[in-house]
Amino acid sequence: xxxxxxxxxxxxLFMIFPLDRISAYLAEDERxxxxxxxxxxxxxxxxxxxxxxxxxxxxLPFRTAEFFDMVHSAVRVDHPHNHFLYITAxxxxxxxxxxLLLLANSFYERLRHYRNFSTEIKMTFFCFLYLLVxxxxxxxxxxxxxxxxxxxxxxxxxxxxxxxHPRFWRPHASIRKLNLRLRQLLSxxxxxxLSSLTRKT
Numbered sequence: 001x002x003x004x005x006x007x008x009x010x011x012x013l014f015m016i017f018p019l020d021r022i023s024a025y026l027a028e029d030e031r032x033x034x035x036x037x038x039x040x041x042x043x044x045x046x047x048x049x050x051x052x053x054x055x056x057x058x059x060l061p062f063r064t065a066e067f068f069d070m071v072h073s074a075v076r077v078d079h080p081h082n083h084f085l086y087i088t089a090x091x092x093x094x095x096x097x098x099x100l101l102l103l104a105n106s107f108y109e110r111l112r113h114y115r116n117f118s119t120e121i122k123m124t125f126f127c128f129l130y131l132l133v134x135x136x137x138x139x140x141x142x143x144x145x146x147x148x149x150x151x152x153x154x155x156x157x158x159x160x161x162x163x164x165h166p167r168f169w170r171p172h173a174s175i176r177k178l179n180l181r182l183r184q185l186l187s188x189x190x191x192x193x194l195s196s197l198t199r200k201t
Contacts, residue, residue, distance in 0.1 A: 030070050031081045031137060037062045038080035041089050049092035055079070058089075079142050083135035086142065103132075106157045121156070128153035 040062050041050070050058040056078040067073055079086055088096045110117070110125045117125075131140050131150045140146045 028071070030072055033066060033070065034077065034080040035082055035085060037064075037067075038082070038085045038089050042085070045092065047092045047094055049088065049090045049095060052086075052090040055086070055090055079139050081138055083132070083141050103154075106154065110157065124153050124156050128157060 037059070041059060056076060059077050063077075080089065084096065087099055091099075110121075114122070128150060131146065131153065135141050135150075141150050
C-alpha cells in the first residue's frame with residue numbers, strides 16, 4: 001500500500017512539474033556545480049579525503065569563474081549539499097565504505113524483521129530514510145538541529161539491531177589487552193592515574 005502511495009505521489013509531481021521545467025530548474029541550480037567541483041576534489045584525494053574541518057579551505061582552489069556568476073553563489077562553501085559527497089571528500093572512499101556499511105546493517109535488519117517491529121520503530125525508520133534522501137540535496141546531517149535529530153533516529157535503529165542479537169559481540173582478549181596498553185600510553189600526558197585504567201575490561 002505504501003509503495004502505491006509513493007508511486008502516485010511521484011506521478012503527481014511529474015504532472016505538476018513537467019520534465020522540461022525540472023530540467024531547466026536543475027540547469028540553473030547551484031547544487032549541480034557544487035557536486036561537479038566536489039567530485040574533482042575527490043579525484044585528487046580519493047582514499048583518505050581532506051577531513052571535515054578542512055573542506056571549506058580545500059574547496060577554494062576548485063572554484064572557477066562560473067561560481068561567481070551564479071545567482072545564489074555563497075561567500076562560504078563548507079558543504080556540497082550532498083551527504084555522501086561530503087563524506088567522501090572529507091574521509092575518502094574508505095570512510096564512505098565504513099559509513100555505508102553502518103547504514104546497510106541498520107537498513108538490512110529493518111527490512112528483515114519489519115513485521116516484528118513496533119509502529120514507533122517503523123516510523124523512526126521511515127523518518128530517518130526521509131532525512132537520508134533529503135541529505136543528498138541539503139545540509140541535513142551537517143546543520144543543527146536536523147543533524148542531531150537524524151543521529152538520534154539512527155541510534156534508536158542501531159539499538160534495536162542490538163536487541164535482535166542477544167549475544168552482543170565482545171572483542172577478543174588480545175584486542176582488549178591492546179586497548180588497555182593504548183589507554184595507558186594516552187594517559188601518560190593526562191592527570192588520570194594509571195591505577196584507574198588497570199582494572200579488568
